[in-house]
Each structure stands twice: as C-alpha cells, then as structure tokens.
Amino acid sequence: MLTKPLEQTYYIIDFDSTFTKVEALDVLGEISLVGRPDRDDVLNEIKAITDRGMSGEISFTDSLVLRLNLLKAHKSQLPALVETLMGKISDSFQRNKQFLTENAETIYIVSNGFKEFIIPIVTSLGVRAENVFANTFELDENGAIVGFDSENPLSSNGGKSQVIRNLNLDGEVYVIGDGYTDYEIKASGLANRFYAFTENVMRPRVVAQADHVAPSLDEFLYHNNLSRSQSYPKSRIKVLLLENVHPNAIQLFEQEGFNVEIRKGALDEEELIEAIRDVSILGIRSKTNVTARVLEHANKLMTVGAFCIGTNQIDLDACTEKGIAVFNAPYSNTRSVVELAIGEIIMLIRSIVPKSNLMHKGGWDKSANNSFEVRGKKLGLVGYGNIGTQLSVVAEALGMEVYFYDAVDKLSLGNARKCKSLDELLAISDIISLHTDGRKENKNLISYREFGLMKNGVIFLNLSRGHIVDIPALVDAIERGKVAGAGVDVFPNEPKTNNEEFISRLRNLPNVILTPHIGGSTEEAQANIGSFVPSKLLEYINNGSTYGSVNFPELQLPLLKGAHRLLHVHENVPGILAKMNTIFAKHHINIHGQYLKTNEKIGYVITDVAKEYAEEVVEELKDIDNTIKFRLLY
Numbered sequence: 041m042l043t044k045p046l047e048q049t050y051y052i053i054d055f056d057s058t059f060t061k062v063e064a065l066d067v068l069g070e071i072s073l074v075g076r077p078d079r080d081d082v083l084n085e086i087k088a089i090t091d092r093g094m095s096g097e098i099s100f101t102d103s104l105v106l107r108l109n110l111l112k113a114h115k116s117q118l119p120a121l122v123e124t125l126m127g128k129i130s131d132s133f134q135r136n137k138q139f140l141t142e143n144a145e146t147i148y149i150v151s152n153g154f155k156e157f158i159i160p161i162v163t164s165l166g167v168r169a170e171n172v173f174a175n176t177f178e179l180d181e182n183g184a185i186v187g188f189d190s191e192n193p194l195s196s197n198g199g200k201s202q203v204i205r206n207l208n209l210d211g212e213v214y215v216i217g218d219g220y221t222d223y224e225i226k227a228s229g230l231a232n233r234f235y236a237f238t239e240n241v242m243r244p245r246v247v248a249q250a251d252h253v254a255p256s257l258d259e260f261l262y263h264n265n266l267s268r269s270q271s272y273p274k275s276r277i278k279v280l281l282l283e284n285v286h287p288n289a290i291q292l293f294e295q296e297g298f299n300v301e302i303r304k305g306a307l308d309e310e311e312l313i314e315a316i317r318d319v320s321i322l323g324i325r326s327k328t329n330v331t332a333r334v335l336e337h338a339n340k341l342m343t344v345g346a347f348c349i350g351t352n353q354i355d356l357d358a359c360t361e362k363g364i365a366v367f368n369a370p371y372s373n374t375r376s377v378v379e380l381a382i383g384e385i386i387m388l389i390r391s392i393v394p395k396s397n398l399m400h401k402g403g404w405d406k407s408a409n410n411s412f413e414v415r416g417k418k419l420g421l422v423g424y425g426n427i428g429t430q431l432s433v434v435a436e437a438l439g440m441e442v443y444f445y446d447a448v449d450k451l452s453l454g455n456a457r458k459c460k461s462l463d464e465l466l467a468i469s470d471i472i473s474l475h476t477d478g479r480k481e482n483k484n485l486i487s488y489r490e491f492g493l494m495k496n497g498v499i500f501l502n503l504s505r506g507h508i509v510d511i512p513a514l515v516d517a518i519e520r521g522k523v524a525g526a527g528v529d530v531f532p533n534e535p536k537t538n539n540e541e542f543i544s545r546l547r548n549l550p551n552v553i554l555t556p557h558i559g560g561s562t563e564e565a566q567a568n569i570g571s572f573v574p575s576k577l578l579e580y581i582n583n584g585s586t587y588g589s590v591n592f593p594e595l596q597l598p599l600l601k602g603a604h605r606l607l608h609v610h611e612n613v614p615g616i617l618a619k620m621n622t623i624f625a626k627h628h629i630n631i632h633g634q635y636l637k638t639n640e641k642i643g644y645v646i647t648d649v650a651k652e653y654a655e656e657v658v659e660e661l662k663d664i665d666n667t668i669k670f671r672l673l674y
C-alpha cells in the first residue's frame with residue numbers, strides 16, 4: 041500500500057528589520073555619507089523615501105532609484121556594511137542558529153535588499169547562499185554603486201510573490217516578515233500562513249493582516265513546535281518593572297526577548313492585584329508591598345526582584361509557600377547610604393541647616409555656638425551589618441570613636457567597640473545612627489524610653505526604615521532639645537510617587553534634614569542595582585540558579601548543556617526525592633546530574649536528564665504530593 045509522504049514545510053524569511061534589526065540601506069548611508077555636512081538631512085530623506093515606498097505612495101522601483109542616487113555608495117564600502125550588519129542580526133535569529141542550519145534546505149530569504157550584503161550575513165547562520173533571492177547592485181567602471189539589475193522581479197512591486205510563484209514550492213509555505221510585501225505573498229495565495237515579525241519594528245497595518253504575531257523567532261518556532269533555543273518563548277513571559285528602576289534593567293530583559301512593561305511609581309495593593317495577574321517576573325523597590333493577598337492573584341509569578349536592599353516590603357513566607365524566588369541587591373547602594381550619613385552628621389553637628397535657612401531669608405549668624413567638629417565624637421551605630429560596618433570604617437577615618445550594637449554577635453572592624461546592649465550604646469553616644477533591617481519586630485525600636493536614655497543634644501540619624509522610629513517620640517525629643525539635630529531619610533508613610541504630598545510632623549522642625557528616601561539613590565548605585573538584580577533573576581529563569589536568593593535554598597548550578605533540566609519545588613516533607621527518582625527509574629531515564637537543597641519550608645530539586653524521555657514523566661513529577669512548582673528548561 042502506498043502511504044502519502046509527510047508534507048514538506050518551507051520557510052520564507054524577510055531580511056531587513058527581520059533577519060537583522062535594521063534596514064541595511066540606512067546603514068549603508070551612514071557609512072557612505074560620512075564627512076558630508078548634510079549627512080543627517082540626507083539620511084532622513086532616505087528614510088522618508090523608504091516609508092513612501094512602503095506605503096505605496098511611490099513605486100518600489102522608484103524608491104530604490106531615489107535612495108541609491110542619494111546614497112552615493114561605493115563597492116569598497118560594502119565590507120564595512122557587512123561588518124556592521126553582523127553585529128545587528130536579530131537576537132532571536134542569533135540564538136536559533138540550530139533551526140536555521142537544520143532546515144537550510146527549506147529556508148529561503150526573499151528580500152528587496154541586495155545579495156551583496158545579505159548572503160554573507162545569512163550564510164553565517166547556516167542559510168544557503170543559493171536560497172537567497174534578492175537584488176544585485178550595478179556598478180560603474182570605478183566601482184560606484186549606480187543602480188540595480190532592473191530585470192530582477194525583486195526590484196519592483198509584487199516581486200516577492202513572483203519569486204515564490206517561480207519557486208513552485210510543493211508543501212506548506214510559512215512567511216515571516218515585518219513588512220506589507222511579506223504579507224502580500226500570503227495575499228496572493230502563495231503561502232499558508234503569514235507571521236508578522238515584531239522584534240524590531242511593529243507595523244500595525246502588517247500586524248492586522250497576520251495569522252499570528254511573532255515578537256521573536258522563538259515564538260514562531262514554539263507555535264510550530266520546531267527545534268528552538270528557548271523551551272518557552274521569552275516574548276510570552278511578562279516582566280513588570282515598577283518604581284522607576286534603572287534603564288539597565290529594562291535593556292537586559294528586552295535584550296533577552298522578554299515582554300517588558302514599566303511603570304514609574306509604586307502600586308498600592310489593589311493596583312498590584314490588577315497588574316500582576318499575567319506577570320512572571322516582578323521588579324520593585326522599597327515602596328511596593330507584595331502582600332499575601334497580592335500573591336493570591338499572582339498565578340504566573342516565578343520570581344520577584346527587589347531593586348534595593350530591604351525586602352521587608354515583601355511577604356517572604358508567602359512567596360516561599362508559593363514557590364516564588366525572591367532576590368535583592370544586598371550591597372549595591374551601601375556606599376551611597378554611608379556617604380549621605382557622613383555628610384549629614386557633619387552638617388548637623390555644625391548646625392548648618394538653620395544657618396543656611398537664615399541666610400536664604402537675608403540673615404547672617406556668624407558664630408561658633410552649637411557648632412562642633414566630628415573628630416573625637418562618639419558615633420553609636422545601631423545595627424552593624426553592611427552599612428553599619430562601612431560607616432564605621434569611614435567614620436574612624438574622620439577621627440570619630442565608633443561604638444556599635446547589633447542583635448547578633450559581630451566582629452568589630454578597626455577600633456570600633458561593641459556594646460552589650462542597645463541601652464548602653466544610646467547612653468554613650470554623641471551621635472546615633474540607625475542601620476538595622478526592617479523586620480517587623482523592629483517597629484518603634486526607638487521610642488520615648490530610648491530617647492530618654494540618650495545624652496542631651498545628641499545628633500540622631502535614621503536612614504534605615506521608617507517604622508523603626510516612633511515619630512511622635514522623635515518630634516518630642518527634638519522639641520525638648522534632647523535631640524539637637526536629626527537626619528531622617530525614611531518614614532512610616534512615604535508618598536508613592538513624586539506627585540504626592542509628604543505629610544509628617546517632622547516638617548518645619550529646627551536643625552532637621554529631611555530627605556525623600558534617597559539614601560541609596562545615586563546614579564552609581566542605581567546603575568549597579570539595575571544590572572545586578574536582573575542578572576540574578578535571569579540566572580534563575582534561564583538556569584534555575586538561586587544563589588543570592590533571600591527566601592529559596594541557594595543552589596549555584598552548572599550551565600545546562602546537552603540535557604534537559606527539571607526544576608521541582610516542593611514542601612519540605614520526607615521522601616520527595618525518592619518519589620522523583622522512582623519515576624525516573626520507571627521510565628529508564630538517564631540522570632546527568634541531580635542537586636537538592638532545602639530550607640525549613642521548601643525543598644528545591646534540580647535534575648538534568650537525557651533529552652529523550654516520555655511526556656508523561658513531566659505529568660507524574662507534577663503530580664507528586666506536596667509539589668509547589670515545576671519547571672522544565674532546555
């Protein structure tokens with residue numbers, strides 16, 4: 041009996057703004073017009089002509105003639121063009137070389153661009169030179185580019201359809217491109233599906249005609265269940281970044297192909313519940329509270345990045361119970377806080393604020409009254425963690441005597457002296473600076489009793505968390521002169537955005553420096569955080585590593601190579617690993633590597649297995665009792 045052979049699938053791929061991120065003739069213009077005073081004007085004119093050609097205002101042939109005339113390019117400039125384009129290959133094409141190579145026989149590049157630059161680029165990723173259909177340049181005797189082969193159908197409107205018709209492909213034909221001319225192949229009845237490719241440009245008119253929108257090549261491959269580098273296309277994974285996180289972070293996520301949404305301010309609980317439903321990766325700073333109620337609505341959430349040090353705004357227990365890994369930036373803004381604290385200590389002990397305020401009103405108070413040096417003064421640090429210790433070292437360099445009290449036993453740096461109790465530290469210090477973490481138990485750590493223990497005329501700083509100080513008690517201490525100067529950067533209630541009013545009883549008190557929670561807000565710190573936190577989140581998403589997580593068992597994993605990685609998060613109860621391995625044994629699965637780590641709440645097992653395994657293994661692993669989350673990477 042004759043069996044019908046499986047139908048062949050052909051892939052027709054556009055070049056400009058699809059295979060590469062840019063329009064090659066625009067790049068050629070940037071090269072050929074170097075040194076011309078009117079370069080920018082001419083480049084804009086070229087772009088305008090490209091658009092007129094694309095919108096149908098002028099014919100494609102006319103647009104080509106006009107552009108080549110303006111470009112005044114020479115064949116000697118083509119190597120530089122190719123070199124530039126090599127660096128501009130679309131990210132998702134670069135990471136899917138395997139698909140392009142394995143399917144080289146049935147992949148065609150059909151473009152209105154030119155073979156001279158297309159062939160070197162696409163063949164570098166495995167596409168065959170003979171499968172490139174594009175124009176060719178016409179040169180004069182000196183090598184100047186003066187025209188194109190006008191016999192080539194691709195130099196005129198409708199050229200792409202004509203090329204496909206001539207190819208007479210017997211099978212399914214899928215077209216991937218960003219332009220209307222790519223859609224026209226399908227419109228002419230020559231393709232089964234048109235995928236609008238939007239990784240580089242999104243043309244609403246083209247998207248409207250698409251059978252499917254592909255924000256990346258991964259999406260196309262996933263949609264067709266083809267071999268690909270991403271098990272699940274990142275363009276389907278939503279990243280929500282709040283509170284004006286640094287552009288470094290946005291760029292890192294976009295570069296990897298994620299679907300990134302950014303918002304400037306913080307969100308309140310209701311707003312976050314609404315926003316978080318389809319979010320997989322959430323980035324926040326100190327003002328967004330990720331509560332258990334929010335997490336109830338966060339069914340896709342895999343990880344949270346705190347783009348700051350503090351994580352007290354996140355319900356870490358609830359995250360752990362839901363298998364959501366949380367990361368922060370434990371050191372990136374430490375130095376910024378330390379520098380601000382030192383600056384404020386000097387300003388406050390010299391009573392600079394009232395003097396400066398007076399001068400702004402026309403006054404002049406030249407006197408040494410209530411102005412002191414910091415040298416030889418006793419600085420008391422409450423909390424001797426990353427910030428406390430660094431402040432200790434810098435303050436000693438200024439000649440201060442440093443004392444500290446920490447809830448846990450800490451090694452003193454330099455000549456810093458450890459106090460046995462908070463009370464001892466409060467009584468001894470001329471200047472007190474708070475640097476404890478924001479755990480709930482620290483609420484009102486400093487209240488009336490504690491101010492009562494301090495020296496008269498003490499300088500007091502809080503750059504840690506607002507709820508650690510009882511504000512009415514601080515106001516009272518300032519009004520009574522107990523506290524001679526205060527620097528406060530953090531408050532129990534802070535405005536969510538720069539447009540909200542700051543309401544506090546600390547306003548308009550003498551010798552008080554108020555700052556809007558900017559201890560860590562320096563360009564350097566924010567840029568560091570903007571790279572550091574995404575690197576942690578991406579290591580977790582891409583590789584499963586949890587090194588540096590504040591709530592997950594920490595595992596630093598080898599890069600995944602030649603295997604599939606199964607990530608299993610479960611409640612920490614006995615016997616889970618045994619159950620998993622029974623499933624692997626039953627299905628004769630060869631394990632390349634296995635890693636397990638637990639904390640008091642959860643267990644995290646990573647198993648690298650040979651690529652071939654039965655689908656039901658995944659279902660059986662997910663069905664193990666006490667499973668919280670399961671993920672598959674390859």
Ligand SMILES: NC(=O)c1ccc[n+]([C@@H]2O[C@H](COP(=O)([O-])OP(=O)(O)OC[C@H]3O[C@@H](n4cnc5c(N)ncnc54)[C@H](O)[C@@H]3O)[C@@H](O)[C@H]2O)c1
Binds near residue numbers: 350374428446503560
């Ligand atoms: N103002 C800002 O912009 C800004 C910037 C960065 C960090 N912070 C805040 O500064 C604080 C310190 O940050 P860090 O990086 O040094 O944190 P850290 O975790 O390294 O250190 C905190 C220290 O406080 C100690 N501690 C906790 N409770 C205590 C208590 N009741 N008494 C004594 N010691 C106690 C801990 O044992 C720990 O050693 C945190 O609250 C953080 O959120 C604020």
Ligand SMILES: O=C(O)[C@H](O)COP(=O)(O)O
Binds near residue numbers: 347350373
């Ligand atoms: O925890 C921190 O790092 C600081 O409080 C800074 O928070 P921010 O990023 O919201 O300024």
